[in-house]
Amino acid sequence: MTNLRGNDTADVIATRSVDRVIRDHDASKEKQWQPVFKDEWPMKRTFPTRMFSDRQSFEIDGVKFTVHDLGPDESDADSYWLVESKGHKHNTVAFIGDVVLYHVHAYTSDGHTSRWLANISRLSKELKNVSVLYPGHGDAGSTDLLNWQRGYLRAYRANVESLAQGYPSFSDANKIELQTRMETYLLPNTKLEFLIGLGADAVANELSIEKTVH
Numbered sequence: 001m002t003n004l005r006g007n008d009t010a011d012v013i014a015t016r017s018v019d020r021v022i023r024d025h026d027a028s029k030e031k032q033w034q035p036v037f038k039d040e041w042p043m044k045r046t047f048p049t050r051m052f053s054d055r056q057s058f059e060i061d062g063v064k065f066t067v068h069d070l071g072p073d074e075s076d077a078d079s080y081w082l083v084e085s086k087g088h089k090h091n092t093v094a095f096i097g098d099v100v101l102y103h104v105h106a107y108t109s110d111g112h113t114s115r116w117l118a119n120i121s122r123l124s125k126e127l128k129n130v131s132v133l134y135p136g137h138g139d140a141g142s143t144d145l146l147n148w149q150r151g152y153l154r155a156y157r158a159n160v161e162s163l164a165q166g167y168p169s170f171s172d173a174n175k176i177e178l179q180t181r182m183e184t185y186l187l188p189n190t191k192l193e194f195l196i197g198l199g200a201d202a203v204a205n206e207l208s209i210e211k212t213v214h
Contacts, residue, residue: 013058014048015069017077023047025076062086068126070119072112074098074136080123082130093132099123100149102138105182105192106156108199111206113153120150155185156196160203168208170200 014022026045034041052058054069063085070078078097085091098107099119124146127133134140159181163174170178175197182196 011050012046012048013050013052013067015054015067015077015079016051017069017071018079019048019051021075021077070099070122072110072115073119074101074107074112074116075110076112078119082127092130093134094123094127094130095134096123096127096136096145098136100133100135100138100145101192102135102141102145102148103186103189104137105186105190105195106149106152106199107192107195108153108156109195109202111199111202113157113203113206114210117150117153120146120153152185156182156199157203157207160200161207164200164204164207166208168201168205170197170204175200 026047030041052067055066057064057066059065063083066082066084068080068082070080072078075098078099080094080096080099083093083095099116101107124143127143127146130143132140133143133145135145138145159178160170163178164170178200179193179196183190183193
């Protein structure tokens with residue numbers, strides 16, 4: 001973000017919930033990910049400077065940007081941006097962030113897969129007439145991207161449920177088996193495969209709570 005911003009005067013816009021999560025989790029994220037990314041981890045992080053509410057818009061050179069707050073999703077706070085060119089209805093696109101990680105293993109460690117699936121259903125309706133969706137990871141495309149992510153999450157949840165055997169945590173052996181199953185789902189792409197086992201306990205706990213509630 002620091003490199004993209006270029007100077008200290010450019011606004012960094014986000015919803016209030018995204019801003020709160022970024023700030024609250026900054027130290028823990030650095031502790032978790034700096035050893036993984038090493039020198040690629042930015043020593044200086046840039047935080048949002050301008051907060052927007054759900055469905056609030058701004059305009060630049062006839063292009064309208066509207067943010068939509070999604071709440072918990074892939075992370076503890078997610079959103080997407082609808083971008084509309086004035087007078088060109090068919091040029092509307094959406095930047096959907098990590099609602100979709102197209103053909104990439106997903107980060108499920110925050111344990112919101114049920115909410116994530118609900119948001120996918122919501123976006124399938126809201127974005128049905130949008131020409132192009134730009135996901136946080138993977139190639140741009142149509143709403144078929146949402147269908148793919150839905151299938152991945154359902155497969156992940158089903159495999160976690162079958163391997164957890166009713167317990168809200170995973171053995172190391174079951175994490176290895178889960179990784180094998182999900183890698184088969186995504187072959188030949190095995191990018192970010194370490195995320196498969198990383199999110200297993202969180203999703204097992206999520207499924208256990210869902211069963212208790214229902």
